Amino acid sequence: MQIEHTNWPEVEKRLRSSTLLLLPVGSVEQHGPNGLIGTDHLVAEALARRVGEDLGELVAPTLAYGMSHHHLGFPGTSSLSPRTMILLVCDILSGFYRNGFRRFYFVNGHGGNDSSLKAAFSEFLLDHPDARTALSNWWLLPEVTEQEKIFFGDSNGYHATCGEVAVTWHLYPHLERPIAPGRAPDPHHEWPLGPERFRTLYPDGRMGSDPSLSTAEKGEVLFGIARRTIREKVREFAAAP
Ligand SMILES: [Zn+2]
Numbered sequence: 338m339q340i341e342h343t344n345w346p347e348v349e350k351r352l353r354s355s356t357l358l359l360l361p362v363g364s365v366e367q368h369g370p371n372g373l374i375g376t377d378h379l380v381a382e383a384l385a386r387r388v389g390e391d392l393g394e395l396v397a398p399t400l401a402y403g404m405s406h407h408h409l410g411f412p413g414t415s416s417l418s419p420r421t422m423i424l425l426v427c428d429i430l431s432g433f434y435r436n437g438f439r440r441f442y443f444v445n446g447h448g449g450n451d452s453s454l455k456a457a458f459s460e461f462l463l464d465h466p467d468a469r470t471a472l473s474n475w476w477l478l479p480e481v482t483e484q485e486k487i488f489f490g491d492s493n494g495y496h497a498t499c500g501e502v503a504v505t506w507h508l509y510p511h512l513e514r515p516i517a518p519g520r521a522p523d524p525h526h527e528w529p530l531g532p533e534r535f536r537t538l539y540p541d542g543r544m545g546s547d548p549s550l551s552t553a554e555k556g557e558v559l560f561g562i563a564r565r566t567i568r569e570k571v572r573e574f575a576a577a578p
Contacts, residue, residue, distance in 0.1 A: 361385035364403035367411035369497030381446030410536035426457035494546020507556030
């Protein structure tokens with residue numbers, strides 16, 4: 338259940354049986370010429386909400402913005418700096434901790450967030466020793482990447498991937514845009530890149546992907562795998578001492 342659709346007495350009552358909170362986090366950034374700007378937060382949000390329904394746990398409002406400096410050369414992208422993101426996540430966690438939450442499970446849709454989220458966890462846990470934090474990067478789950486290999490071979494890529502584009506077509510079929518077949522350049526440069534250099538090296542925004550292979554049907558399969566896998570991870574996280 339989404340916490341924004343509840344009220345405080347309901348949350349107070351739920352905290353007697355579970356102090357877990359799911360938190361979706363993504364980005365507002367370009368995903369190539371046919372992928373949605375909101376891909377990363379839309380997928381993380383859908384996964385967190387479905388897992389929340391499956392387990393009867395509360396889900397926080399989506400943190401849509403993430404650390405996307407390298408995509409700022411493309412219109413429609415905006416970004417938190419790493420330091421802002423660390424402070425923002427620490428403040429969000431501290432607020433929920435203050436009124437009783439203790440276990441925080443992030444469902445992340447964007448690779449650029451990973452280091453800032455983990456830095457935020459390190460800061461937060463220093464002052465909140467009885468809290469627990471965890472993170473799933475859904476597109477890196479081995480269960481997901483195995484199926485992507487079957488669907489897309491070596492053309493899944495590293496940004497605006499066939500898999501993430503397929504999942505958005507499953508979630509938002511009316512927003513589907515076709516793209517001409519063809520694989521984008523592979524990443525083989527230093528990382529991270531500044532926005533100007535990123536756009537020079539990856540002129541249409543994709544990295545190594547050919548999302549002409551993406552379909553809503555494949556996206557439905559990948560979403561189901563990610564949902565089941567994250568559900569089990571959250572269940573274990575909630576039950577761990
Ligand atoms: Zn993405």
